[in-house]
Amino acid sequence: MELLLALTIGVLMASSVYLMLDRNVIRFLFGLILLSNAANLVIFLSGRLTAGAPPLIDEGAYAPTGVVANALPQALVLTAIVIGFGLLAFTLALVYRTYRSLGTVNSDEMRLAEPVSAPRTTPHPDPTAAPGTPPASDPTLDKTDATTTPTGGEARA
Amino acid sequence: MSWILVNPILIPLVTAVLAYLFRTSPAGRWISVAGTVVLLFASLILMGEVLEHGVIAGQMSNWQAPFGITLVADYLGGVMVVITAITAMATVIYTLAEIPERLERLGFHALLQVLVAAVCGAFLTGDLFNLYVWFEVMLISSFGLLVLGGSKEQLDGGIKYVTLNLVSTIMFLSGIGLLYGITGTLNMADLHLAVREVENAGLLTTIAVMFMVAFGVKAALFPLFFWLPASYHTPPVAVSAIFAGLLTKVGVYALIRSFTLIFDQDVTFTHTILLWLAVATMVTGVLGAAAMNDFRRILSFHIISQIGYMVLGLALFTPLGLVGAVFYLVHHIIVKANLFFVAGVAKRIGGSTDLSRLGGLYAHAPLLAFLFLIPAFSLAGFPPLSGFWAKYVVVKAALDLEMWFVAGASLAVGLLTIYSMTKIWGAAFWPKHPDGIKPRLGDLPAGERVALMAPIVGLAVLTCIIGLFPEPFVQFAETSAEQLLDPTAYVTTVLGVQP
Helix, strand or coil: CHHHHHHHHHHHHHHHHHHHCCCEHHHHHHHHHHHHHHHHHHHHHHCCCCCCCCCCCCCCCCCCCCCCCCHHHHHHHHHHHHHHHHHHHHHHHHHHHHHHHHCCCEHHHCCCCCCCCCCCCCCCCCHHHCCCCCCCCCCCCCHHHHHHCCCCCHHHC | CHHHHHHHHHHHHHHHHHHHHCCCCCHHHHHHHHHHHHHHHHHHHHHHHHHHHCCEEEEHHHCCCCCCCEEEECHHHHHHHHHHHHHHHHHHHHHHHHCCHHHHHCCHHHHHHHHHHHHHHHHHECEHHHHHHHHHHHHHHHHHHHHCCCCHHHHHHHHHHHHHHHHHHHHHHHHHHHHHHHHCCCEHHHHHHHHHHCCCHHHHHHHHHHHHHHHHHHHCCCCCCCHHHHHCCCCCHHHHHHHHHHHHHHHHHHHHHHHHHCCCCCHHHHHHHHHHHHHHHHHHHHHHHHHCCEHHHHHHHHHHHHHHHHHHHHHHCCHHHHHHHHHHHHHHHHHHHHHHHHHHHHHHHHCCCEHHHCCCHHHHCHHHHHHHHHHHHHHHCCCCCHHHHHHHHHHHHHHHCCCHHHHHHHHHHHHHHHHHHHHHHHHHHCCCCCCCCCCCHHHCCHHHHHHHHHHHHHHHHHHHHHHHCHHHHHHHHHHHHHHHHCCHHHHHHHCCCCC
16 A cells, blocks of 8 residues: 555656646646645655554543554644645636736746846847836836836837 | 743734734834834844753643644744844835835735744744744745735746745655654654664655755755746845845755754765755856846845855854854845845836946935945955955865865855946946936935835944954854754753753
């Protein structure tokens, strides 16, 4: 049984790596989900498998008798599942919002934050598409502008 | 004893709840400011206790270690909490003038306070799984802060930040699972003893490398740093500053903690990897900075470069090396956050962070120029500022081991740091502004000017104090390094045997 579970974890990890190598962010996300489940199984397996022996303590006793399942890893897995669920839900929402905003799920096309031609040493052929051109610089930028002004790269979107 | 340890986590959490409830009124931001002031006091009280007792530990809900969750503060943990409180306070004051009401309504201050709580929690916990939980709390609040506002750049940077950091935490989680599988405990002090009884040393080393990768992503080590320069320049400046100051340092702290307390068995293997990663991190970081042409992006790459020095101190694994690592950690948080604040003010009065769209700061805002020079020179390692002592100790530690190449590389990186700082100076401060703007500090409303400049002045003064009177700080770092290299006090305090 341990061997089977270990192999399953291996297959899950391998598939998740394959998925995460994809340029498509959605596929990357699916890979992440598999990876987080594989990690949960690792913890579960590290508590050793004991079939049909729930860690219940008899009435009046202070410790369970005989071999019982290790409850700690199961508690850890439960915590990890909850946390993982929250994070993955957030990531899904983020990917969706990014798709709505940038119009792509291809990570190669997501270059707004790091425009390709950033360094000064390689001049951009088209000056209008040069990154970092702010819309009319104004020293009295109001508070909203300070955080939302795009720093250029619009031409690539 | 327990309350003193819990306070630095509890205070920001309570502040977060209150700040969220009052997020639509101006009271919310003042609650946030008050919360960080109280946090600073609480952290100083904690530090006082640590200085008196060496190491203090508290068992949560009275579940004795190694069964319950333990909070521990030794010299390193204590000083990190203090410095977190200082950075948080500076950041919150800065946000008063930077964060628009729109973001405050969305719960900006609540997220910021949760982030601070998580960072403090990560510094204080004595349990590996608990550390994972704090990492996740830190992640989710930083995700929120990073994309709050939802501009295209933020989403673009956010995707990379979120995905790579999630991979790292899952790696960490798997490592925890495997470590539990071979030792049967997750209490860090107990692990220190338990790993000595593990028969399969090879497996332990493998797990050590998993932790190295997981914390390496957090700390932005070469070649795992790509999320950092992709995202750190996109959110509001205050967020950039607190991320730059604290988040990667939590990764470094976790590396230092785990590779002194738990994985100290196969030092020649693990710490040699760390050594060369550190050198590669220093060099690639500073070369990246030299290639950039944006104020904040240059600074982002510098974070990576400086992380190299801290990890180098750990990798040398000598008392002096660890002194350097601890000293560097503290100095860097102050200096880095401060440089981001300066970049934010430059953007505010000059209209951009792109160096080709900035200018005239020296002529029209000489105070800002002066306040840029202090952290910039400190980062590069000019005497008599704090960065000089930090670099000096690390390089000295490398020379003591006769690692000429490593020492030479770290000195060369220092020179290149000067180069990129000169680049910022030569483009943003010296020439005339390309659009003919006169970037004056005086043009800002008085209230905002105070809120923007107070944190910068405060942190600059702190840098100068550490630089001019390094003696007590170095002594502190020495005691801290002794505790790290010989964790007997840590272990006995946590496991309940009173020394």
